[in-house]
Amino acid sequence: MNTQTLVRPVRAQFPGLLTADGQPWHYLDTGATAQKPQVVIDAVTRALGTDYATVHRGVYARSAEMTLAYEAARRRVAGFIGGAEHEIVFTRGATEAINLVAQSWGAANLKAGDRILLSVLEHHSNIVPWQLLRDRIGFAIDVCPLTDDGRIDLDAAEAMLTPAHKLVAFAHVSNVLGSVLDAKRAAELAHAVGAKLLLDGCQAVPRLPVDVGAIGADFYAFSAHKLYGPTGIGALWARSEILEAMPPWQGGGSMIDRVTFEKTTYAPAPTRFEAGTPAIAEALGLAAAIEFVEGIGVDEINAHERDLTDKTRDALRRMNDVTVFGPDDGLGIVSFALRGVHPHDLGTILDEENVAIRAGHHCAQPLMDHLGVPATARASFGIYSDDSDIDALVAGIERTRRIFG
Numbered sequence: 001m002n003t004q005t006l007v008r009p010v011r012a013q014f015p016g017l018l019t020a021d022g023q024p025w026h027y028l029d030t031g032a033t034a035q036k037p038q039v040v041i042d043a044v045t046r047a048l049g050t051d052y053a054t055v056h057r058g059v060y061a062r063s064a065e066m067t068l069a070y071e072a073a074r075r076r077v078a079g080f081i082g083g084a085e086h087e088i089v090f091t092r093g094a095t096e097a098i099n100l101v102a103q104s105w106g107a108a109n110l111k112a113g114d115r116i117l118l119s120v121l122e123h124h125s126n127i128v129p130w131q132l133l134r135d136r137i138g139f140a141i142d143v144c145p146l147t148d149d150g151r152i153d154l155d156a157a158e159a160m161l162t163p164a165h166k167l168v169a170f171a172h173v174s175n176v177l178g179s180v181l182d183a184k185r186a187a188e189l190a191h192a193v194g195a196k197l198l199l200d201g202c203q204a205v206p207r208l209p210v211d212v213g214a215i216g217a218d219f220y221a222f223s224a225h226k227l228y229g230p231t232g233i234g235a236l237w238a239r240s241e242i243l244e245a246m247p248p249w250q251g252g253g254s255m256i257d258r259v260t261f262e263k264t265t266y267a268p269a270p271t272r273f274e275a276g277t278p279a280i281a282e283a284l285g286l287a288a289a290i291e292f293v294e295g296i297g298v299d300e301i302n303a304h305e306r307d308l309t310d311k312t313r314d315a316l317r318r319m320n321d322v323t324v325f326g327p328d329d330g331l332g333i334v335s336f337a338l339r340g341v342h343p344h345d346l347g348t349i350l351d352e353e354n355v356a357i358r359a360g361h362h363c364a365q366p367l368m369d370h371l372g373v374p375a376t377a378r379a380s381f382g383i384y385s386d387d388s389d390i391d392a393l394v395a396g397i398e399r400t401r402r403i404f405g
């Protein structure tokens with residue numbers, strides 16, 4: 001499939017893909033955050049401008065309309081990942097979604113003597129919330145190793161899991177290696193010992209069709225800004241019966257049923273988990289982003305990123321002083337190291353060529369320790385990436401090599 005034809009008209013819809021002086025910008029940091037299409041910018045501008053009002057409270061027409069739009073955004077998120085509307089909680093992003101699960105479900109269901117299973121490749125936002133809770137409660141955190149090529153080793157997970165495990169929390173797609181989890185098998189393994197499965201879907205939703213029901217997950221977390229939507233919004237999906245039973249984690253307006261100084265009762269889920277005035281314009285921006293992605297087609301995006309990832313891995317492997325990390329079928333994200341050059345230096349020189357990559361530990365320090373490096377260089381793709389970005393990356397690496405002798 002020649003997926004490059006997909007890109008040309010799409011690229012023009014992203015004003016952020018030009019440099020300040022109007023040159024093409026080779027943006028290879030979509031794994032950190034995606035550029036925004038004009039339809040998302042317009043949706044947020046409208047929501048903050050001509051359509052702006054609060055939700056859930058106003059008795060006037062504008063507020064009622066905004067409430068309808070906000071709840072329609074929730075329906076769109078639900079439809080996008082195969083969940084039901086009442087199972088979607090808007091959060092500030094994946095980080096807050098995972099903290100919500102830890103502080104609400106975790107605090108209510110985990111006790112000393114229990115165990116949870118994470119993996120070596122997790123983002124800090126799927127490690128630290130569990131450590132904070134562990135330090136309060138005293139359960140144990142086990143760490144699933146990786147296969148030699150850098151996937152979560154589900155055979156090892158199967159051997160490690162016991163009835164003491166109450167939760168398995170894995171990245172659906174690694175933000176460093178692009179490794180794609182066999183999520184269905186992870187769910188089966190977790191459920192076989194009576195544990196719940198939480199998937200960190202941050203890097204999966206922009207590049208994989210996701211159906212939480214077909215996977216059999218219990219919790220699914222993601223951020224809008226990696227899916228071409230705004231920052232400051234994301235979602236937690238939780239299976240209905242689990243969400244219904246979870247206690248509130250933050251108190252304030254909107255999440256209540258009745259408040260007296262003696263006793264407060266709470267709204268049903270998902271409202272119970274959305275204390276305070278929500279991120280209204282951002283929710284509408286997320287809905288616009290999903291509409292945009294669905295308009296192109298997640299399967300098409302998936303094939304396009306597959307093509308770009310394969311080409312990049314091949315091009316980098318042809319350089320005998322470059323180490324490419326992660327499995328051959330990693331998706332959308334390629335981490336690598338150029339011998340003798342710190343990733344930050346490489347990133348700085350590439351920047352002079354209008355190529356933007358990420359250099360660092362990618363909020364995955366345990367994975368860096370496992371790889372035996374302090375940092376990697378990372379190229380990550382989006383809908384708008386094309387062969388010219390790969391060519392510019394390769395040319396920039398060659399120039400760096402010349403500079404470093």
Ligand SMILES: Cc1ncc(COP(=O)(O)O)c(C=O)c1O
Binds near residue numbers: 094096125
């Ligand atoms: C796999 C993964 N999980 C979680 C996060 C955290 O997302 P956010 O900072 O939007 O909450 C990221 C962001 O880099 C990520 O890539």
